[in-house]
Amino acid sequence: MQAVYYINNMRIVSKSEIKTRAIGKRVAQKLIKRTETKNATVVCLRGNLGSGKTIFAQGFGRGLGITGRIQSPTFVLMRRYRIKPRAKKTFAFFYHLDLYRIHNSKEIKYLDLKDIFNDASAVILIEWAEKISRSLPSQAVNINFEHVRKSSARIITIDGIDK
Numbered sequence: 001m002q003a004v005y006y007i008n009n010m011r012i013v014s015k016s017e018i019k020t021r022a023i024g025k026r027v028a029q030k031l032i033k034r035t036e037t038k039n040a041t042v043v044c045l046r047g048n049l050g051s052g053k054t055i056f057a058q059g060f061g062r063g064l065g066i067t068g069r070i071q072s073p074t075f076v077l078m079r080r081y082r083i084k085p086r087a088k089k090t091f092a093f094f095y096h097l098d099l100y101r102i103h104n105s106k107e108i109k110y111l112d113l114k115d116i117f118n119d120a121s122a123v124i125l126i127e128w129a130e131k132i133s134r135s136l137p138s139q140a141v142n143i144n145f146e147h148v149r150k151s152s153a154r155i156i157t158i159d160g161i162d163k
Contacts, residue, residue: 015153020052021059023156028063030161031123031141032090040122041091042137044129047145049100052154053127056143057096060125064094072127074098078111083123092121099128105135 014020031041043060045053054072061070066081073079073096081094095116102108116122117137129136141160148155 010158012156012158013148013153014052014156015151017052017055020055020154020156021062024056024059024061025063026059027056027141027143027158027161028060028123032064037139038120039137039139040117040119040124042117042140043123043125044136044140044142045125045127045145046130046142047154048147051145051147052156053145054098056145056156057125057127061094061096064091064123066094070096072096072098074100077102077108091123093119093123095122095124097124097126099126099131102128102131105132108132 012023014023027043031043034041045056047053057072058070061081064081064083066083068081070081071079077099078095078097081096083091083094085092097111099108113132113135116124126132126136129140139160141158143159144157146155146157
């Protein structure tokens with residue numbers, strides 16, 4: 001089952017928050033193993049309210065080695081976490097953005113996202129990324145969340161990990 005996380009355009013069914021967190025953790029661990037990039041690694045989460053984006057983000061943070069509480073930044077828009085260094089080159093900072101409350105990219109100009117996008121030591125996870133789609137780098141990892149009708153299950157589609 002783990003090989004599933006190494007393929008682009010993969011659809012995974014999650015029937016619980018525990019599994020959604022585990023998928024997030026595994027995706028982060030896969031991204032850590034990527035070769036160096038000259039810009040930040042950007043992960044875009046898209047899906048309806050309650051589809052599992054924040055739960056995934058919590059698992060993603062764990063996969064990066066963050067041990068503290070990972071809270072949704074809905075009201076502050078962005079949280080920054082320092083990532084403990086490892087023997088192999090890895091990310092120094094995890095930026096978690098939740099853009100649910102914004103209407104367009106002008107509302108987040110003060111966050112200096114262009115500078116963060118250019119920082120190769122940063123990994124950026126953006127919930128509601130579609131709200132700033134014109135500002136996103138083309139090489140972003142895209143993850144979509146869908147509710148399964150009449151079920152608590154979610155379909156998580158991952159694209160761009162192996163790019």
